[in-house]
C-alpha cells in the first residue's frame with residue numbers, strides 16, 4: 001500500500017465503490033438479461049485501482065473481465081479463481097505459457113498466434129480457450145475481416161485451441177455513428193459467413209461504452225465490454241447514455257499550501273505566462289503535473305474551493321499549481337481544493353477537466369500518478 005497514507009494527504013483521489021456498483025446495475029438494467037457483462041478493467045481499472053474495482057464488480061453482477069495484458073490478468077486471477085478473463089492485447093511469445101498458468105482467454109488475430117498457443121497447450125496437456133478478434137476497420141489488433149473465415153477454419157481444426165468467442169472493436173463509436181454501423185455490418189457479415197452465430201456456445205461482442213448507444217437486441221450479440229461508463233463517465237457530451245444516469249466514481253482533490261497577495265504586474269509561475277492586471281489574492285495548491293494535472297491545462301483549468309470556481313493562473317508546475325482566490329474571501333492554508341468532483345454547489349466533471357488539458361477522460365484517469373493516494377469509499381451500492 002501507499003506508505004504515505006498515514007501522513008496528511010496533499011493530493012488524493014476518492015473512489016466511490018458504491019457508485020461503481022450502482023452504475024453496473026443500471027447498465028445491466030438497460031440490457032436484456034441474457035447479455036453478458038464484460039467489465040473492462042485494463043490500466044489499473046482506468047486508474048481506479050484494480051483490486052478494489054474488480055472485487056466490487058465481482059459481487060455486483062459482472063460476468064467476465066477484460067484486461068490489456070497478462071500481468072493485469074494475473075492480478076485479476078489472484079482475486080477470483082474461475083472468473084473468465086479475456087486478454088485484449090496481443091500476447092508476446094514469452095507470455096504464451098502464462099495463459100495456461102493463469103487460465104486466461106487470449107484474443108487471437110493470426111494463425112501464428114494459434115500455432116504458438118497450440119504448442120503451449122499440447123505441452124500442458126490441456127486446451128486453451130480463445131476469442132477471435134476481427135478487425136472491421138479499427139486498424140489495430142484483430143485479423144482483417146476478409147481473412148477471418150480462413151483463420152476461423154484454422155481454429156476449428158485445432159485440437160488444442162478452442163474458440164469461445166468472436167469480437168470486434170469500434171474505432172469511432174463516440175464520433176461517427178455511420179462508420180460504427182458499417183463496422184457492425186461487416187462484423188455481422190463475418191459471423192454469417194462463418195455460421196458462428198450460435199450464441200449458446202460463443203460469446204459474440206462488439207460494443208464498448210459508446211457502442212451501447214446503438215446496441216441492438218435483435219442480433220447475435222450476447223455480451224458488451226464496458227469500461228468508461230461503469231466509472232460514471234459518458235463517452236462524449238450529450239451521449240444518449242445519459243439515460244443510464246451514471247454516477248461519478250472518481251474525484252480528485254488537493255489542498256491549499258499557501259495564500260498570499262501579489263501586486264499588479266506580477267508574473268505567475270514559470271515563463272510568466274499570466275501577469276496579474278491588479279493586486280490578486282492567490283492560493284498555491286499542493287499538486288501539479290507530477291500528480292496528474294495536465295500541464296496543458298495551465299491558464300485554463302479551474303478548481304473548486306469552498307464550492308466556488310477559482311481559475312488556474314500561469315503554468316501548472318510539477319508539484320504546485322496556483323489559483324486566483326480573489327473571489328473567495330477567507331481561504332485558509334490547509335483547506336481542500338477539488339480538481340474533479342463536487343464541492344457545495346460546484347461541480348467539475350472528468351470530461352471538463354480533460355478538455356482543459358486537451359485530453360480525454362480515459363487518459364485523465366490513467367494519468368493520475370503513483371504519488372496520489374486512492375481513498376476508497378466502501379458503502380453498499382444499494
Ligand SMILES: *Cc1c(COP(=O)(O)O)cnc(C)c1O
Pocket residue numbers: 040042088169207208209210225226227228229235
Ligand atoms: C478499452 C476497451 C473497451 C472499453 O472501452 P470504453 O470506451 O472505455 O467502454 C472495450 N473493448 C476494447 C477492445 C478495449 O480496448
